[in-house]
Amino acid sequence: MAGLKALIDGKNEKGFACFKANDIKGVANLFTEDAKIMPPGSDTAHGREGVEKAISGYRAAHGVTTLKLKSEEVGPMGSDFTYDRGTYTAKAEDGTVADTGKYVIIYKKVGGDWLIYIDIFNTNKA
Template structure:
């Protein structure tokens, strides 16, 4: 009987420990790392740098509005080169609103974005969700979905 009570107590403690994942002390530090990567994304986009795809996981997927999913770094590079060829675009800036998760393998970032033309004027705004994945290289974008605030 005593053995059953101990086992039941251990089982209850186990289920309680996994049912309420901790936000952890690392989340603010991870958010700063993500915000640094977002600033790097802006600089790479502004300079039309192919290295922008290294901010994504090897199997990363971009989910743009009104277009098919863009899967993997080779396809991402092709997509970014097309965006770079658009002479009206100069850059994109992200503003992180929230970061959710436990900081172990995946995190979800929620925020807003702005797109700038060559004159530095904002030509579009919107919102996004990014699913970040922890890799040996650090946090990388695993899934990236966004849409515009403009009415169709």
């Protein structure tokens, strides 16, 4: 299980770097081609193009430039799926906290690589 947690933490770090660099295509490439992302207050977005739109919209709506996930639970779901559940903190360029919440990400093994298949997150803000 420690190896799985390290793998997920590595994927998260890559995503953080892309997000901070405003490399939305780089973030989307961490997702499967048939991905689903379910941001708060929005319909489910499908595929990498949908992920790009959802992530760009979230950045713009909240003024977010950095994102950090804190995995609280990681576990296998058979041989080709795993999940990551935890909390997130999103910060504006000046370092102030723009949003906090919780998430569940389901990873799918595609061609030997683990990619995000389903991402749902919910803000703690009312």
